[in-house]
């Protein structure tokens with residue numbers, strides 16, 4: 315049974331900074347900006363404004379029907395009535411007691427080997443997965459850009475740009491005025507009129523580029539990108555990295571999950587290193603990436 319499960323969205327008027335002088339990782343929000351940060355995280359211009367606070371977060375997946383037992387409807391009904399757990403439930407403890415605070419203006423890379431919990435952590439911050447224990451506080455609604463961006467495969471790229479823009483809260487007018495910019499940014503039409511074809515005819519790289527372009531057209535308080543940069547070609551990667559830098563300047567917080575250490579080095583000023591669901595290291599990019607590279611040989 316979960317001891318505590320909560321995800322709180324603190325609106326701008328209910329900023330955590332007003333209520334709590336310290337965030338869970340121990341950083342004082344009242345500390346002078348030129349004081350050395352205890353965790354060595356680079357200083358940000360202006361006051362420290364927390365955008366995401368993750369406090370002792372645990373995420374556990376439950377996989378039903380695992381194992382060899384086949385079960386049947388009568389047995390399932392019996393378990394439901396007698397409130398007994400299915401013998402075939404398997405659990406995966408994907409995130410284990412992760413605590414950190416992200417601040418406005420930071421671009422934070424999340425690294426770690428396959429299956430270390432990076433995507434799970436992002437999904438929990440976005441509110442797509444419940445916390446088994448611990449809490450996530452966010453200032454506004456974080457936008458997760460990744461595999462699950464809600465685009466429709468049977469619709470053309472053009473319809474998806476419009477749909478995606480509206481889904482992100484743009485007005486029809488805004489979508490119309492930004493449409494060409496989004497298509498140009500994606501580079502989808504560089505080799506022909508692909509934007510008028512259904513998304514199912516796109517390669518996975520093209521689809522990922524379009525998703526990134528739609529999401530990046532809007533300024534987000536908290537933008538989370540899962541591997542988007544790894545799929546594009548070099549020119550697209552460069553455009554994306556420039557856009558991430560711009561988004562940071564516009565005072566948002568960007569999270570980037572990537573296996574591409576160069577992208578992480580080029581865009582992030584802080585890195586979280588996860589291993590087996592635990593936060594192994596949190597600090598300036600070069601320090602953490604170098605330690606990660608050394609450990610992975």
Ligand SMILES: Nc1ncnc2c1ncn2[C@@H]1O[C@H](COP(=O)(O)OP(=O)(O)OP(=O)(O)O)[C@@H](O)[C@H]1O
Nearest residue numbers: 375377406408426427428429430431432433434435
């Ligand atoms: N939907 C799911 N149901 C059950 N277990 C899952 C699910 N998604 C992920 N897991 C498990 O949770 C753990 C963490 O997975 P996650 O995808 O978060 O890792 P990751 O660090 O993003 O991996 P990668 O670098 O390979 O993308 C893994 O053991 C994985 O098998």
